[in-house]
Amino acid sequence: MKSFDKRLEKILDKQSKAGIWILTLGKFQVHRDGAPIPAKEWGRDKTLQLFQYLVTARKRNGLHKEQIITRIWEDAGQKDGDRDFKVALHGMVKTLEPNRKSRTEAKYIIRQGLTYQLAMDEIWLDVEALDELVTLANDALHEDDKTAQKAYKAALKIYNGIYLPNRIYNDWTSAERERIQILAISAHITLAELLLEKKPMESIRLAQEALQTDPTWEDAYRIQMLGYLKSGNRPQALKTYKKCKTVLDEEFGIEPLPETRALLEKIESL
Numbered sequence: 001m002k003s004f005d006k007r008l009e010k011i012l013d014k015q016s017k018a019g020i021w022i023l024t025l026g027k028f029q030v031h032r033d034g035a036p037i038p039a040k041e042w043g044r045d046k047t048l049q050l051f052q053y054l055v056t057a058r059k060r061n062g063l064h065k066e067q068i069i070t071r072i073w074e075d076a077g078q079k080d081g082d083r084d085f086k087v088a089l090h091g092m093v094k095t096l097e098p099n100r101k102s103r104t105e106a107k108y109i110i111r112q113g114l115t116y117q118l119a120m121d122e123i124w125l126d127v128e129a130l131d132e133l134v135t136l137a138n139d140a141l142h143e144d145d146k147t148a149q150k151a152y153k154a155a156l157k158i159y160n161g162i163y164l165p166n167r168i169y170n171d172w173t174s175a176e177r178e179r180i181q182i183l184a185i186s187a188h189i190t191l192a193e194l195l196l197e198k199k200p201m202e203s204i205r206l207a208q209e210a211l212q213t214d215p216t217w218e219d220a221y222r223i224q225m226l227g228y229l230k231s232g233n234r235p236q237a238l239k240t241y242k243k244c245k246t247v248l249d250e251e252f253g254i255e256p257l258p259e260t261r262a263l264l265e266k267i268e269s270l
Helices: 002-019 045-056 065-072 078-096 126-140 145-158 171-195 200-213 220-228 232-253 259-270
Strands: 020-023 027-033 109-113 115-118 121-126
Touching: 002 126, 002 145, 027 078, 045 065, 045 078, 045 115, 045 171, 065 078, 065 109, 065 115, 078 109, 121 126, 126 145, 126 171, 145 171, 171 200, 171 220, 200 220, 220 259, 232 259
Parallel strands: 020 121
Antiparallel strands: 020 027, 109 115
């Protein structure tokens, strides 16, 4: 159990030790040495696009310059693409390290030949913290439920909305956006299940938050039904089932799962 506590402490302490903080969930904001970087410092939007692309592709072990250009500026020719990349890279490094001495290595960008990636050991990123907290919570589940709950709650505190909302029409963000949404919904649902016996109304609230992200997530309806049942609100439990049935029919033309219908029958029999 102590090992889970230490892992949680390490994850929560990383932000205070990083020189760059990046917020991508619900809004985009970068902090440098604890202070937000004004939007005007990024200059051209292409500089911001390059930085956000490197954030999105952070798990890849170095991205070739040509691959980056093709992915985010697909309509640019080779000459224009090379120029845009050079200008954007210079602007990005200058924004992250305005006092960097000339001819010194960039602190936050790793360059190897024509490949580039962010130095994530020097950076705190909300999405990375969310990932680490949910992974820890999942690992601690059933072995140390107290720490698991703390980790899920910390993760959901970080989740403030969709990934890079200013890039929802850029296809290179879509896979990461969908992945994070599923991760956040799963954290809501698992925490709601953990709290169901002792705090049914909190479980209901968490399930409702999950449904704001995806109104077709059937597990969330079942948790609400159970929460209302444990709270003695049978009519609201029945209304929740009807809502679930309507949404699934409208979205997919399907019926609720057998376990959801079985829960309905249990409620109706009381």
